[in-house]
Amino acid sequence: MIPAARVAAAIEILTDIEERRRPAAESIKDWGIAHRFAGSGDRSAIASLIYDALRRKASSAWIMGEAGARASVIGALKQLRDQSGVDIARLFTGEGHAPPPLSAGEQDRLENGVLDDAPAHVRGDYPEWLSAAFEASFGAAAADEGRALAERAPVDLRVNALKGDRDKALASLAHLSPQPTPFSPVGLRIAITAEGRGPALAAEPAYAKGLVEVQDEGSQLAALLSGAAPGAQVLDLCAGAGGKSLALAAMMNNQGQIYATDSDGRRLMPIFDRLERAGVRNVQVRAPKGPRDILSDLARRCDLVFVDAPCSGSGAWRRNPDAKWRMRPGALEQRIKNQKETLQQAAQFVKPGGRLLYVTCSLLRAENEDQIDAFLGEHADFLPVGAAHLARSAGLPALAAQASKLGVGLRLSPLQTATDGFYIAALARS
Structure with a gap:
């Protein structure tokens, strides 16, 4: 044509x-x-x-x-x-x-x-009905943050430490001119073409053999900030297709146990092939089975409960611009309700001294800081982990600058960190 x-x-x-x-x-x-x-x-x-x-x-x-x-x-x-x-x-x-x-x-x-x-929502290319939410989240920078979300996204890869290191991946993919990501020590970034097209990774041996996985740097950082360690007991409560479970398994060097589950079993289907390709052996997939409680044995037993919460997906608009125009106020309200329920569910699995990590790919305050503030108000036995401490303990001190000014946690965005938009908050149980 x-x-x-x-x-x-x-x-x-x-x-x-x-x-x-x-x-x-x-x-x-x-x-x-x-x-x-x-x-x-x-x-x-x-x-x-x-x-x-x-x-x-x-x-x-x-x-x-x-x-x-x-x-x-x-x-x-x-x-x-x-x-x-x-x-x-x-x-x-x-x-x-x-x-x-x-x-x-x-x-x-x-x-x-x-x-x-033009008004801010036009300059920022987001729906007018979200103007108040963007102003609450970004203030005078709302249009700039929206504009960054309306840019194209590069292709980010996570190097699977179970199969090799970043130098090996750089050499294997040298013909694609990858560059190390600015923050993640296991990330690679490949520029897209002028027409907005990325490489055909399915044909790359490094991808087919599990050396690299497609994962935005922001998502990689969320996993790294979890502090998952070898030997830990980890629950990935909203595992979806398994990207975070794979990243956690690599951090844990296949030692300990990760329980991957999701309220919708269909979302879990891709995880099995991905686990095999990545060489992951410490993930136990627990798919829903009707009314049966498949997690009862994990109550107050987990060192880490990772909650990649259902959200508006506003932080991923660079990759899915269609979603922002199809989004409706009623859907946002339902997501906020689901997040509250998911946080309540997650809390029951965290053992004393354990940690709950709440993550969204959203930049809306109502889905992030407001949710954590409400949760902490109802759970006196949980305390927030300071953003600077969280970043330093994960070996990512530069991320301390991304501490939220609106409450607990860290914020990543295309404008500030050249990643997708993410919110990450860690809560420790006393």
Whole structure:
């Protein structure tokens, strides 16, 4: 497909996403099935442009003076692809499979449209209904933090210490030009292409053999801050596909025991193949079994309970920009309710002297500091671990600068640490 045809396809799919309120991945997949002539390179390029358009949906609508799929794509080409008005006009000729030519109004907005007078939620490209939540979390920096969440994310990898060290991984992946991550001692970062595409890691021996796992540096840091040590008894309460369990197992050198569970057993399915590939032997997967209590034997026995809590996912908008526009106030309220319930559940498994680590991939205060403040108010036997002490004890003293100014814990964000957005709080049981 010629570039102009890819642009037209992106507009068509975005229109379907907006009109039918569908997840982007579903619309992209269905389009590919219906257009078999499009090769894998075409489909990848079209998907990349769609996600770029979703990243800057609000600011593009402001610049172009109108909302809609066409305006979103034009705005993405201008803002994230750094294409000039002349370059964009060459893609909008109306000839063959190209989209219709730019109107005089569109040409004018491309040349003169700016964000100087736009409100914070437009400059930051987040939903207007979240304006109060962003202001509560970031104050005057709300638009800047939102803008950073609307950038593309690099590909971050975690080196599996059970299979080798970072030097070995650097050598194995040298053709991809990886760089060590700034904070994590086991992280690698690979830049994406100008079109927003990453490497095909599934074809890399280092990945296939378990030397590296895809994991954002922020997620790596959350695991490292847990302090999981060889021989410990650890409960990964919201294990999902197992990324944190794998990181903890490597920290523990396969010694001790990790119990990986999740309220939704379907989310656990990928963990089995990942454990085998990574050479992990100390993870016991406990899938839900109807009304049966599968964790009763762990009450007050765990040195560490790791809670990667269900959340809005606002910290991962760089990787999933579709999610921020599909998010609704009712869903946020439900997440906050689920977090409170999960914290209450987690507390019963922490032994005296043990630790509860609460983690979200959210940057909203209501899901983070406010949750921990409420929990501590109801549990006098838990005390917060100071952010500076937590960072130093994990061998990550530079992270002390990321201590939250809103309460207990640490905050990571694309703007401040070049990671996904994460909140991490450690609570010790007396």
